[in-house]
Amino acid sequence: MRPEGVRYSSYLTKGAPVKQTILLVLAALLAACQPAEPPLPTLANLSDLQTQAAAVQPTDAPTETLTPTETPRGLVLPPTFTPTAPPPTETPPSTRAPATPTPNTFEVSGTLYYVVNGRQFIAHDLASDAPRVLREFEPGVFIRDLTLSPDSALIAFVAQITPLLSEIFVMDLTGNYLQQVSCLRFGFAQRPAWRDSDTLTWFAAPSEGAAGNIFQASVTGSGACPEGNNQQPLVRLELPTFYGMVWEGDTLYYVRTDALLTFDPVTQLTSTVVPHTGYGPNRFPIVSSQGDIAFIVDRVLTGGQIAANANVYTAPGPDGRRRVFPTLFPPFIERLVWSNSGALLLGIGRDQINLRDSATGDVRLIADRLVNPAAAFSPDDAFIAYTAPSASGAPQWVIHELASGRRRILLNAPLGLYSDPLWLNSDEFTLQG
Numbered sequence: 001m002r003p004e005g006v007r008y009s010s011y012l013t014k015g016a017p018v019k020q021t022i023l024l025v026l027a028a029l030l031a032a033c034q035p036a037e038p039p040l041p042t043l044a045n046l047s048d049l050q051t052q053a054a055a056v057q058p059t060d061a062p063t064e065t066l067t068p069t070e071t072p073r074g075l076v077l078p079p080t081f082t083p084t085a086p087p088p089t090e091t092p093p094s095t096r097a098p099a100t101p102t103p104n105t106f107e108v109s110g111t112l113y114y115v116v117n118g119r120q121f122i123a124h125d126l127a128s129d130a131p132r133v134l135r136e137f138e139p140g141v142f143i144r145d146l147t148l149s150p151d152s153a154l155i156a157f158v159a160q161i162t163p164l165l166s167e168i169f170v171m172d173l174t175g176n177y178l179q180q181v182s183c184l185r186f187g188f189a190q191r192p193a194w195r196d197s198d199t200l201t202w203f204a205a206p207s208e209g210a211a212g213n214i215f216q217a218s219v220t221g222s223g224a225c226p227e228g229n230n231q232q233p234l235v236r237l238e239l240p241t242f243y244g245m246v247w248e249g250d251t252l253y254y255v256r257t258d259a260l261l262t263f264d265p266v267t268q269l270t271s272t273v274v275p276h277t278g279y280g281p282n283r284f285p286i287v288s289s290q291g292d293i294a295f296i297v298d299r300v301l302t303g304g305q306i307a308a309n310a311n312v313y314t315a316p317g318p319d320g321r322r323r324v325f326p327t328l329f330p331p332f333i334e335r336l337v338w339s340n341s342g343a344l345l346l347g348i349g350r351d352q353i354n355l356r357d358s359a360t361g362d363v364r365l366i367a368d369r370l371v372n373p374a375a376a377f378s379p380d381d382a383f384i385a386y387t388a389p390s391a392s393g394a395p396q397w398v399i400h401e402l403a404s405g406r407r408r409i410l411l412n413a414p415l416g417l418y419s420d421p422l423w424l425n426s427d428e429f430t431l432q433g
Contacts, residue, residue, distance in 0.1 A: 106406055108399050110378060112385055112423050113155075113173070116416040118142035121175050125426065126399065129412050134175030143169075145190055146420035151197040154219065155422070156181070158189050158202075168192050168202050170219055173424070181217055183225035188212065195247050201234055203242040211238045214245065214254065235263050235270070243283035246293065253285050253293055260285060260295060260313065274313060274324055282311075284335070288342035291315030292358070296333055307331030310347055312358075329354050329363060334373045339381040346384065348373040353386060355402070366402075371395040376421035387418050 112124040119142060124131040137143060137159075146157045154170045161167065166189040168182040181200055182189065187207040192200050198219050205212025214235040221228035237256055245254035252263040253273075260274035260282045274282060274295075285295040293313040310327040317323070329347035337346040345356045346366075353366040353375060367386060372395070375386040383401055390396045390409075395418055397410040 106401060106408060108378070108383060108408065109426060110423055111426050112376070112397070112410075112421060113146075114397075114421045115143060115146065115419045116414050118144065118417075118419070120414065120416070121171070122414065123173070123175075124397075124410065124413065126410075127426070129410055131410075131413055133414070134173075135171070135178070144420065145192060146422065147192055147194065148422055149194050149197045152424065153197065156192040156194065156200055157420075158192065163187070164207070166204075168200060168217075170200075179219065179222055181219055181222045181225070181229065182215065182231060184215065184231070186212075190242065191244050193245050193247055193252075195252075201245065201247075201252065203237075203245070205240070209240050211240050212242065213237050214242075214252075234265070244285055244295075246285045246287045248287045248291060248293060253287070255282050255285065255295070258282060260293075273322070274311070285313075286336050286338055288315075288338040288345075289340060290342035292338075292342060294327070294336045294338065294345055296336065308333045310336055310345075312345070327356050327363070328361075329356065335375075337375055337377065339377045340379060341381050344377070344381060346375055346377075348375055348386075353384075355384075366400060367398070372417065372419060374419055374421055376423040378423050379425050383423075385421055385423055 108126045110126050112126055114122050114124070116122055119137045119139075120133055121135040121137075121143070122131050123134050140162065142160045143157045144160070146155050148155055149170075152173075154172055156168060156170050159167055159169045164187045165185060166187055167180055167184070168189055169178060169180050171178040182202070182204070184204050186204045188210070189202055189204040192202040195201055195216070199216065200219065201214055201216045203212055204215055213233045214237060215231065216234040217225065217231035218229040221230070225231050235252070235254065239256065243255035243258075245252055247253075250265065252265070254261055254263065258276040259272050262271050262273055263269075276282065283296050285293050287293050292315050294310055295313070296308050297311050298308055309329055309331055310333050311324050312327055314323045314325070327345065327347065330349065330352065332349045333347045334350065335346075335348040337348065339345070343358050345358065347354045347356065347363075348370070350373070351370055352368045353370065354363050355366050356363045366384065367388060369388050371387040371389055375384050377384055382403065383399055385397055385399055387395045388398045394415065397413050397418065399408040399410065401407070
């Protein structure tokens with residue numbers, strides 16, 4: 001059963017007072033004509049949070065405490081609202097990227113989910129090259145750090161509601177259901193990670209650059225946050241910089257003071273598993289389906305230059321021990337992505353993507369022109385999707401077939417900057433719809 005949701009309202013506090021009065025009267029008349037049956041829970045009204053935050057946030061966010069606030073208990077909707085039309089089934093032609101010749105045409109299936117300009121949540125059917133705008137967030141709200149739950153039912157993300165208010169939300173793969181999970185009312189949050197399909201952990205601080213901690217809360221009961229979903233600090237870091245975390249089973253792996261550590265929620269004990277290299281922080285750990293943990297680390301190149309690369313902290317071997325070995329990607333890695341099988345690892349740098357085969361250790365170049373260091377594997381690991389510049393320099397989605405090297409351009413993607421790609425089977429989208 002899904003946790004409680006909230007109804008969507010498109011009411012925005014804009015315009016002159018007379019216009020607002022007229023809109024309220026019209027909306028009240030519309031509401032009186034509606035049937036008694038309540039609508040299904042849909043998107044939260046983030047504009048209300050923006051208004052609330054502007055009223056209660058001080059000019060300088062406090063940094064002396066990280067104690068969660070007792071309020072608000074949930075989202076507060078305005079007294080009346082006017083429903084909006086459903087999103088279009090395809091992006092209007094006026095917002096599509098310029099057509100670019102397709103180097104190769106081949107069949108590809110599934111749905112590519114991504115974010116455009118930090119505000120539009122898109123589901124792009126790859127077989128027909130047809131994007132759909134599932135949800136467009138209110139002006140001034142930007143979403144990032146999307147991560148899929150283990151049961152593929154929900155996506156967690158950070159919503160930057162105002163410059164001084166950042167919270168954790170979840171939504172389903174239709175974009176219709178959305179629920180606020182955190183209620184810290186802090187100015188900075190990042191990198192939510194699923195402990196299980198109902199429990200989230202994330203890093204939060206009163207403001208960006210202030211000392212922060214790792215927090216935990218359940219999706220269930222989040223409408224009555226913080227008591228209803230047991231929001232609380234999980235790991236007290238009291239550090240201004242955080243380099244990511246990931247759950248592997250019941251153990252949390254995270255980076256603190258540049259080393260990779262583990263945290264056991266039962267014993268509350270922390271252990272260092274990969275010490276600091278001495279050249280820069282270990283950071284952004286990710287776990288494969290096989291239990292291998294990859295993370296970025298700085299190394300010294302010939303001539304003394306320091307550049308980012310990657311290490312893999314292996315799953316336990318027959319002797320029960322984990323081992324660390326370098327991946328030997330080209331330098332300046334910014335992001336790592338495991339394949340669904342755990343056999344392949346992408347190292348994404350400033351201007352190129354390289355692929356490593358875990359079985360052979362071979363590394364090969366996939367692309368050398370990028371717009372954003374983000375990519376996603378297809379469900380069968382036969383393809384990857386990434387963004388590259390078109391002939392005009394505008395970002396475009398590229399589907400790359402790993403076996404042949406052929407590339408296909410998505411011609412109908414909405415124009416903008418793309419981020420947070422997620423590639424799922426189409427039937428997963430249908431089941432969620």
